[in-house]
Amino acid sequence: MSEPLELGITAELAEKIREQGVETYPYECCGALLGTDHAVLANVPNQESGRISREVLSLFPLVNRRDDSPRNRFAVTADDVREAEKAASAQGLEVIGWYHSHPDHPAKPSDFDRDHAWPWYSYIIVSVHTGVPQDMTSWRLKDDRSGYLEEKISPIKASAAN
Ligand SMILES: [Zn+2]
Secondary structure (H helix, E strand, C coil): CCCCCEEEEEHHHHHHHHHHHHHHCCCCCEEEEEEEEHHHCCCCCCCCCCCCCEEEEEEEEECCCCCCCCCCCCCCCHHHHHHHHHHHHHCCCEEEEEEEEEECCCCCCCHHHHHCCCECCEEEEEEEECCEEEEEEEEEECCCCCCEEEEEEEEECCCCCC
């Protein structure tokens, strides 16, 4: 696939992710991105918002369970995945990725992140520096796990999905 990767999200949801990063600072916040990926749904007609095939339409905040190092260790457990998928299907959505914050670190995936990531999902990272939100980026792990592809975050209008 040679198309540039792109993730649509409303300003409101992007702001919620920033707010969670501020609330949990100096610890990491984390959660699931719920939405749709039309690239995997063959029968969905073109939508008005344009060519963005993957869109975040809801968030599912998770508890950071890494008691040993909550400042810099974000990990999604099997229970998290199950709960996020349940929440997604209750809204007619699917889990399309995960988000977390990097307190006092750049919005780039760490080695720990790469070791615990799965291909296909979108990974949003928001940098929170001294309690103030900074850059927000999104990444997809390469299929061979050798690194990440950065994905463009594009603003979309509030959902017309319902
Ligand atoms: Zn991280």
